[in-house]
Amino acid sequence: MSKLRVQSFSLSLDGYGAGPDQDLDNPLGVGGVGLMGWFFATRVWQRMYGTGDGETGVDNTMAERGFEGIGAWILGRNMFGPVRGPWPDESWKGWWGDEPPYHVPVFVLTHHARPSITMQGGTTFHFVTDGIHAALEQARAAAGGRDVRLGGGVATVRQYLQARLIDELHLAVGPVLLGRGENLYDGLDFPALGYECAETVAGERATHVILRRA
């Protein structure tokens, strides 16, 4: 069966996946952008958003892997945008411009229904209001046998972890301490949930950790 995978999920040494006070100016919360240093340097990121060639080392290889064999994505609503509560209008279409980097169907978890949005380059945003299991079912159907990538944010990953639905997590731990924000580990007993560390790989700017359900 197709897997549910978390990939290139940036984490601080103290376990934070985002800083506090997320808003339009700080999509990853205050200080959270520091978690992405390893990713910004890669060819993968530079080809999507940058102006340079980017680096092609271990970090880049790990970032590339995150896009291989993916047929659909799931995003938490706070990862899709800074808008909270009912959608005031249809104007917010994600952080990523007219052609988002997904190129497959993306299922956005929300409590507030909204028509699907077809973007350029193969990305369609679907809004799922009936919970994480329903979103996974729809994403699996859309993925056509390929894997589903769970993009985040932290709260969404934690929900799927607690439901034991994630098959594999690739965490990219950077040389950063955050101290506050959204913590991946806080109060979650990963071994009790069935997870173990399958592999660690030293990258140029992050340590890559692969967790799998045993």
Place this chain on the structure above:
Amino acid sequence: MSKLRVQSFSLSLDGYGAGPDQDLDNPLGVGGVGLMGWFFATRVWQRMYGTGDGETGVDNTMAERGFEGIGAWILGRNMFGPVRGPWPDESWKGWWGDEPPYHVPVFVLTHHARPSITMQGGTTFHFVTDGIHAALEQARAAAGGRDVRLGGGVATVRQYLQARLIDELHLAVGPVLLGRGENLYDGLDFPALGYECAETVAGERATHVILRRA
């Protein structure tokens, strides 16, 4: 001035420095011994307790560094032994046999006074009942200009962190998830306490992280 250093402090990916339910059979708590895998493989450890030669790679170099320039140690009482409350007698002399690996004065934090113990090989255990500042003062005086190493455990390191008394921490993060036990990071805001990541070094069996007060 001489520094207060934490060295070779083993930590799980999820931030635990010891498992739950520490006792005579599980000095590092249940599952905690898994944190030490990197250290057991080193020449440093094998020369102290093992039967083999041990490895001489990055992990060993980092372990060696932890003994360089150290003139005294501080240990929490729970690191000294499994005895809790008043000392029933003088029989417990640490986990380390007749010749402990310290070879300098060691100051043990406790609420229960006890005469000093002179061991073979230069280690003397002193019992300090008037708190972490007093222990550091005594250790500094005994160290004669060299650094003081804070051995642990987690609760003791956290106390010294909150008092902003630690100059440098070397954490050895192993490919292990613990889920329960004593967490180093839980509820502590390291950046607010003045700490930042100065360096990370990939070892054979652990990722070495150096934190320093800015």
